[in-house]
Amino acid sequence: MALTLTIPDLADLARGAAFLATGGGGNPYIGRLMVERAMRETGRELTLLDVDDLADDDFVIPTAMMGAPTVIVEKLPEGLEAVHSLHALERRLGRKATATMPIEAGGVNSMIPLVVAVRENLPVVDGDGMGRAFPELFHETFHIYGVSGTPMAVSDEYHDHAIIEAHDNFEAEWFARGLTIRMGGTAFIAEYAMDGATAKRTSIRGTIRLGLQIGRTIREARAAHTDPFTALVSMFATTSYTHARIIFTGKITEVFRRVEGGFSKGTVKLIELVENSARTPRSMEIEIQNENLIAIADGQVLAMVPDLICILDSESAEPITTEELRYGQRVTVMAVSVPEIMRTPEALAVWGPRHFGYNVDYVRIENL
Numbered sequence: 001m002a003l004t005l006t007i008p009d010l011a012d013l014a015r016g017a018a019f020l021a022t023g024g025g026g027n028p029y030i031g032r033l034m035v036e037r038a039m040r041e042t043g044r045e046l047t048l049l050d051v052d053d054l055a056d057d058d059f060v061i062p063t064a065m066m067g068a069p070t071v072i073v074e075k076l077p078e079g080l081e082a083v084h085s086l087h088a089l090e091r092r093l094g095r096k097a098t099a100t101m102p103i104e105a106g107g108v109n110s111m112i113p114l115v116v117a118v119r120e121n122l123p124v125v126d127g128d129g130m131g132r133a134f135p136e137l138f139h140e141t142f143h144i145y146g147v148s149g150t151p152m153a154v155s156d157e158y159h160d161h162a163i164i165e166a167h168d169n170f171e172a173e174w175f176a177r178g179l180t181i182r183m184g185g186t187a188f189i190a191e192y193a194m195d196g197a198t199a200k201r202t203s204i205r206g207t208i209r210l211g212l213q214i215g216r217t218i219r220e221a222r223a224a225h226t227d228p229f230t231a232l233v234s235m236f237a238t239t240s241y242t243h244a245r246i247i248f249t250g251k252i253t254e255v256f257r258r259v260e261g262g263f264s265k266g267t268v269k270l271i272e273l274v275e276n277s278a279r280t281p282r283s284m285e286i287e288i289q290n291e292n293l294i295a296i297a298d299g300q301v302l303a304m305v306p307d308l309i310c311i312l313d314s315e316s317a318e319p320i321t322t323e324e325l326r327y328g329q330r331v332t333v334m335a336v337s338v339p340e341i342m343r344t345p346e347a348l349a350v351w352g353p354r355h356f357g358y359n360v361d362y363v364r365i366e367n368l
Helices: 009-020 028-042 081-093 112-120 169-182 196-202 207-223 228-236 345-351
Strands: 003-005 046-050 063-067 124-128 152-155 161-164 186-190 244-260 263-272 283-289 291-297 300-304 308-313 330-336
Touching (some): 003 009, 009 028, 009 207, 028 112, 063 112, 063 169, 081 112, 081 152, 112 124, 161 169, 169 186, 207 228, 228 244, 228 330, 244 283, 244 300, 291 308, 300 308
Antiparallel strands (some): 003 046, 152 161, 244 263, 244 330, 263 283, 283 291, 291 300
């Protein structure tokens, strides 16, 4: 069933998108402002289309930003870059899109397709290829289940663009990453063009609605002066992201990050705050590559990719992106399981912990 999104919905969606981004995905507040501006300038609302509502011969072109999420805070987008990429890819393919959709569920990339949809008067499909945020373009169920990422259009704020054609999606990522670095660390893309039947087969469904639900749950719990973390655990139990739990509460003691190879990389260290000084407080380290990838407390792994590791403000439950992490912040770390389509052997080969260089096999958070 189609859903209409209005400007008041965007604050909840941005908050939920920041949660699903697990620290990365680009700043959702900037994305929210881009969508709001597009809606005010065009006078249009957004049509959110269920994946199952696509006709088999519909033509879907996902749109997104790529690059280091920290860069977008200083290098603000104009707002039309992804539209330009869509047009460039349509010209290359000789076919107009009937819908766009996100490639990932988190951060600014939940918002970029909404900007494109409003500007082009297209519906946006309620689904994506990551179910969260991931750092590389082949971290997609689209890739895992056989969709080519190319031809791909890559554009910058000057509307300079390139069309990439590659023999596989790994090579496409390599070319696109190099272009993105030359474009200043961020770029805007249109890729993984597919028909409606393929989108239905390969998409993680309902992730935009899930973002809305997460944001609304936090907002309503705060308004009712109830515990937003308890509310989130109960909410996730009703979704395909079934298991959610708090794995750490404490204070940030160190944040180390750098931009390397087009990625934001680093480590955040935390220490538990305890009232009983007789007990030694636990410590935690969370490793980052754009997103929070693995959480280790006193040598024990408590959560790992592809499950979500979300750092939230301990008082407000507001999600904190990696570029906003600061020494002294009081935070709560929540782990959330991902849908089964993201936990198949084929999927884990692409985005399990060993892919990122961690010498551990994936264990579901509900088994840790």
